[in-house]
């Protein structure tokens with residue numbers, strides 16, 4: 093993996109960038125200039141690599157994969173590319189001679205927040221794997237001017253500040269003016285029968301330009317380079333000169349702003365549908381530009397679209413890019429005159445879809461009138477698809493109107509995007525075994541019965557090169573020493589680490605590494621004035637704030653421990669630091685209330701000098717990929733406590749496991765497979781199963797019965813009811829016991845509380861035996877072999893995209 097670039101060669105490359113872009117020599121360069129010059133040097137190397145790779149793909153006529161997602165949470169690029177190109181050491185040495193520290197340059201780079209959480213991070217992990225495994229792949233998304241907001245906590249309340257990432261992030265983007273295309277909105281459609289058949293014209297539309305910006309992602313020790321193509325909207329007319337000339341400056345600018353507002357900001361909600369016009373426009377903007385781009389690239393190589401589905405796989409990541417189905421139909425039928433039937437066949441063979449959530453509030457349902465107004469031609473196509481699909485259903489299920497209605501795309505004035513995706517795709521997959529079973533049994537059961545083979549499961553995975561090798565170099569070194577370096581490209585090799593289960597030296601090194609990572613993270617926090625004890629157990633819950641993820645349940649547990657300590661200050665408990673990291677969607681009141689609760693609990697505990705030695709709560713502000721890279725390797729305990737049946741997979745669970753943290757969790761999402769991988773001795777499982785949850789709902793769940801009948805629950809809830817740290821938490825008390833619609837505690841925190849507390853106490857016991865604990869950590873690291881994104885991608889290529897590996 094070592095590159096053979098010499099120091100002299102590298103020096104010359106960097107000097108050249110400093111001179112070309114800033115007209116300066118090394119001695120004059122500041123950190124920002126040096127960071128950008130290093131980035132440009134890498135880009136030059138990547139471009140050369142990319143050209144060679146493109147040539148190879150072209151010659152082999154390999155099938156290409158296009159991965160569409162409204163979010164890519166890429167993380168910083170400098171470190172990732174240096175690592176994957178094997179250039180970290182030579183860069184570090186050259187920079188050192190010039191008195192620059194590579195770590196400082198890493199910190200110059202903004203962390204582009206072009207995603208909300210798991211969905212966007214998964215997409216980025218997949219790009220890393222696609223490049224490393226040498227598949228020809230392009231990711232498509234939007235170049236949001238502002239990524240996910242920066243989080244600031246003011247007196248416990250989350251405030252949102254804009255994420256201005258482009259000034260430092262721009263350097264990685266290559267503007268492709270040669271590939272600009274046009275996207276049309278509004279207007280109306282005219283249909284005329286002529287001698288040549290039905291002629292369709294879209295008239296009086298508003299048109300804007302889509303300008304692509306490419307970001308290159310290098311594979312490790314491979315010839316592959318993946319492209320992430322991000323679209324920016326640009327006003328086509330650029331400027332209304334006549335208004336300007338007549339002195340109407342405002343008007344001259346308005347049109348431009350209206351067009352460009354499309355890619356201004358990422359919608360900050362996760363697992364939640366925002367039925368806003370601008371969001372719909374963003375979605376269509378992405379898919380229209382993307383499909384045009386894919387078609388243009390295909391035609392350039394093959395000069396026909398007849399072989400489109402043999403050479404192209406288009407993957408839609410969740411329903412957000414679902415409009416690519418009617419958009420592809422539109423282009424095939426209107427622009428290339430394919431028959432409706434043939435076009436539909438091509439679309440169905442080309443497109444595949446991953447479902448990432450079963451939460452009903454996340455399922456996208458657009459008002460029919462909105463789509464009709466904004467995208468009249470697309471609306472017409474969706475109606476056509478709906479009609480022909482319903483006719484097919486009618487033949488199959490004559491008279492069963494209820495079923496046909498459930499399975500249709502458009503119904504009761506709503507366009508159901510998940511149905512569109514299923515109907516328009518070759519395959520539909522869930523992201524863990526449990527989640528795939530749930531979608532087959534529930535939301536897609538009708539379709540599953542109709543076409544069982546369409547549905548498969550691909551468990552998520554993580555880019556272990558980023559989340560283990562780069563974030564945890566000490567552990568990576570230990571693995572190199574024990575099992576050799578092959579696991580970096582073949583994660584299944586991690587399993588060999590099990591052979592060191594009895595090896596005392598390895599186990600004590602493992603312990604020391606965890607300690608070093610905890611110290612490293614504590615030192616980082618100290619720079620921001622937060623002091624934590626690296627000798628304490630680090631219990632980490634890091635993920636978006638959502639009711640179903642149940643950060644509240646974790647808080648209830650901590651309050652219970654706190655009250656135990658207040659009653660009995662000498663209680664023997666190992667020191668614990670509860671670390672929370674989470675952003676709440678700006679309009680998500682109950683989630684923001686939980687942040688306020690955590691923040692105040694933290695302050696309340698800090699007041700007591702004895703108790704804070706034993707338990708401490710820290711809310712880590714502004715969680716992002718960069719923070720995760722420091723935090724996750726430092727975790728002793730990974731909290732994965734969603735209500736069973738709600739978390740599609742989770743990937744933070746995999747990231748902490750591969751870094752040797754032990755999971756306390758429910759049988760939800762990929763936790764089930766983590767449990768299978770490590771065995772019951774090496775994970776702490778509690779709470780109801782998905783089936784038990786379902787049954788409890790059916791019986792009728794009454795949170796109040798737990799409150800009245802369980803002393804521990806009663807005590808904790810009462811503590812909340814009375815408030816603390818000068819604040820009231822009446823709203824949370826009401827949330828748990830009364831609820832908005834008379835359903836208190838909709839995610840059943842109280843039902844799982846007792847089992848959670850019991851199992852947490854078992855975990856604390858287990859921590860008392862450090863040797864055994866290390867053995868458990870070792871089993872988790874080895875067991876992570878199956879949670880690499882490389883494995884997921886191989887499953888996608890084999891089972892869904894039908895792309896053979898390049899040789």
Ligand code: CJB
Pocket residue numbers: 208209210211212214361362363364410448449454523552739740741742743761
């Ligand atoms: N997910 O992050 C999101 N956003 C959504 O809108 C829907 C789902 C998450 O996707 C991850 C990747 O598949 C899953 O691991 C996670 O369970 C799911 O919540």
